[in-house]
Amino acid sequence: MxxxxxxxxxxxxxxxxxxxxxxxxxxxxxxxxxxxxxxxxxxxxxxxxRYPAGVYAARIRNQYDAGARTQKHARRRARVVRVLTLALPGAAAMLAIGILLFGGRGDGFVASGDPQAEITRLKGAQPGISLYRADPTVDGGVQRLSDGERARPGDVVQLAYQAAGASYGMVFSIDGSGAVTLHYPPSPASSPALTPGGEQPLPYAYRLDDAPRFETFYFITSESPFDVSTLLADLHGQAAHIAGDPDRSPDLPRHFEIRTITIRKGE
Amino acid sequence: MAIDVEAYYRRYAAMVLRRCRFMLRDEEAALDAMQDVFVELLRREDDLVHSAPSSLLYTIATHVCLNRLRSSKRRPETRDDEILLSIAGDESPEDRTLSSHFLDRLFRREPDGTRTIAVLHYVDGLTLEETAAQVGLSISGVRKRLRRLRARSLELRDI
Incomplete structure (x- = not known):
């Protein structure tokens, strides 16, 4: 010894x-x-x-997969931000201002600073998602897109959500090539807490790419917090099926409410 | 080198968790860190040629925990803790001794790798040779980093 x-x-x-x-x-x-x-x-x-291998190894693999996708998503977001800051400052600013103006016109949106109107809306309102397109040919320079409307690659669009009393939520899209993009919260590690009140434009505009056929934007809400990265990993697993059948809804836990808007791609 | 996560987990996860527990002193934080260590291992899987996974995982765990300690507000409970928190660069202003403040200043400009080397050598008690084997540097490389630390330490004492 x-x-x-x-x-x-x-x-x-x-x-x-x-x-x-x-x-x-x-x-x-x-x-x-x-x-x-x-x-x-x-x-x-x-x-x-206490920490069985089957359970924890799967969690680790999910965490890794979500991180790898986040990096891919971050590259896409970086492109979007570059679009905003370098190529299209005018269009982006026009969109932001236009949404504020558009939102105050009484078609389901509430101008900020009117508490009574806000209370009234919150009592009966449902969570919602809206998509706006910069269009210098229309009055105000901003056009609100309807579900099923056609859009072209290169169009600059901006998303906005309305929580309507829901506490937590996530905005993502799945396109015709099966790509899943997280729009809100800003990263899979972020809290999915929603901003209450009127319509909330996301902080960046987004230029549509040339993904084929369609892109569906989803706004899912929940009364309880949830893990964005786990949900995102699950959605990645379903995306190929949704790309093959745009009418198919993602299979989500029951406590989520889902709102969608789909745009068709092409001329 | 492809990694079978479950096989690695079965063989090494308990060791990794013990390492994280020792450094973080919190079961939940250690469990999170343990999972981060394996995620980090997966990120490196294409570059892995390591023949001693325990060394690699132990070093990654040390690095992951140092990063967590840097942003934590944990107060030192033991002398080793005090050194560990100082090496990590934790910035909690209260109850800091002169020596830990000194270590803060000492490590502020050092690369993360030097922090890991310092923990392995000064806190864990590994020899220079063992530390070098852990971090994949030559003994002279480790000695050089520690020598630079000592020189910086003397400079700071003179200030």
Whole structure:
């Protein structure tokens, strides 16, 4: 028996069988060797019961997959932001101003700063999603798109949601190529808490790409918080089926309410 | 190198959790960090040629926990804790001793790798050779980093 107390890592590696014979012999001679080994073995047993491999390995794989998609999404968002800041500052600003004006015209939207109107709307209103397109040929420069309306690649659009009393929600889209894009919250790690009150334009405009046939925008709401990354991972698994059948709804837990708007792509 | 997550988890996760527990002193935070360690391993799977996964996972766990400690407000409970929190660069202003403040300043300009090396050598008690094997540097590389730390430490003492 030596008087050396070896680092914890060496005890771990001893038990894993990853030490050379010389290093293993050194560990066996160290102070407290048997007690330390016994303690780790007991903890290993407890760990296997409390944190089963089947459950946690799947969580880790989901977390990794969601992160990989987030990076892909972040690249797409980066393109969107570049569009905003470099190429289309005029159109983006026009959209933002236009939505504020459009939102105050009494067709289901409420101008901010009118509490009585807001209370009235919240009592009977339903959560909703709206899509606006910058269009210099129309009055005000902004056109609200209807469900099923046609849009072209390159059109600049902006999303807005109306929580109408719902506390949590998520805005995402699935296009004809099966790509899932998260629009709100800003990242899978963010809280899905919604801003209450009137219509909330998302903080960036979005230029439609050339994905084929359609893009459906979903606004799902819930009264309880949920994990955005888990839900997103699940949606990625369903996206190919939805791309093949645009009328198909995503299969979501029952407590979610879903609102959608679909635009058809092409001339 | 493709990784079978479940097989790795079965073999190494308990060790990783113990490491995270030691550094974070909180079961829930350690469990989160443990999962982050395996996610990080997956991110690196294309580059992995490591023949001793326990060393790699232990080092990743140290790095992940240092990053978490940096943004935490945990107060030190032991002498090792105090050194650990200081190496992590935790900025909690209360109850900081002169020595931990000194370590804050010492590590402020050092790369993350040096923090990990310092934990392995000064807190865990690994020899230079063992530390070098852990982080994949030569012994002279580790010695050089620690020598630079010591030099910086002397500079700060003189200020």
């Amino acid at each position: 030596s008087t050396e107390r070896v680092p914890e890592l060496l005890i771990e590696q001893y038990l894993l069988g990853e030490l050379s014979p010389e290093a293993a012999a050194r560990v066996e001679r160290s102070i407290g060797f048997e007690e330390r080994v016994e303690m780790i073995r007991r903890d290993n047993d407890s760990f296997a019961r």
